[in-house]
Amino acid sequence: MTKEPLIRRIPNASNKTNIREPSSSDAFIEQKATGLFEQAKLREQQLKQQSVSTAQYIWQAIFLSIPFGLLLAAFDVTVKVQFDEPWDYYGLGLRAIKAAPALCPVIYLTNRHKAKKWTQVLMTLGSITVGAFLLYTLQHSPSLGQMLRAPGLATIWVYFIVQLDLIPAVFSLAIVAAYWHFGLHRK
Template sequence: KRKMVNSTQKRQKKNKPQNEVIDDIPEEEKLRLIKSTGLFNKLEAENERREQIDQNDPFNYGFTFQAFLYTIPLCAVYSMLDVVVHRQYNEDVSFIPFSARVIKMAPIIWIFVYYTNKHVNKNWIQLLMFLGSILCGSHLIWVINKASYYGVMRRCPSLATLWVYFIVQLRLLPSVLSL
């Protein structure tokens, strides 16, 4: 008879869930314990410290300033590519038309960078930039190989600048895959 009881007890123990959490402390007592340990005060102090660090961070600028900072090197890339393409076909690069092209391109680059840089960490923007990088790179190769020299001079600087921007903004793996 004793063996039967033991086997019955063993079966009952096996049927009990082992990860059962027993929570028999009343809510008021839980709140009193948390307040007495000072966890809320530590959490508030940590949040205030983080806000202070964010306010004092010299690299925590708004998206407008970040877009401006990206626009300067992208305009330099556009300018360099424009000069290189014109010199490739032995065309003279005069200052006035060259400056006019760069001045026309700068606001377009700034607006594009502003809107894409706001959401650059979102997956759907990363996907669009990945696809845009593949399309820009493929079209750039096609333009260089198949278009007339005038078409190359008109399309290559802007396409290559857009391609460089996409590559810079992508995460590492998509950036390498899109090359």
């Protein structure tokens, strides 16, 4: 007992198959699609290589200066609370608004060139200097000096660490930690 092939059991199926040989129009469509894929890949590479416009870096600087301005204001409030000075939310907001224009140029320049080696080196050196100076200020300055310097130094230090690549950031933090442990902590 031979069974009939499954294709013949399907209603309205005939012995002819619906598969047709590729025609010249199919080859044209395939060639056109291949060309479109190549164009899409080329355009994708161009977009990756295309530099970001100055306006986009300005907007990035503006939008990054908002959280860092608020961070500066929060550090300011922290110092005021530490020394039992009065503060209010109006002063916090005013300090953040005043800090944003001062932070914008630094953020613009470092953000625009942060992928370059020389910028990473400068930010690493800046991070080491600012971090060490912050720790020195906290250890050796009177309370008024701490209140005036610490919030700005801490904000710039955090910004440099955020913008640095991982290896330079860890390196600069290790140098500052060594300075604190072997230089300031032992005295």
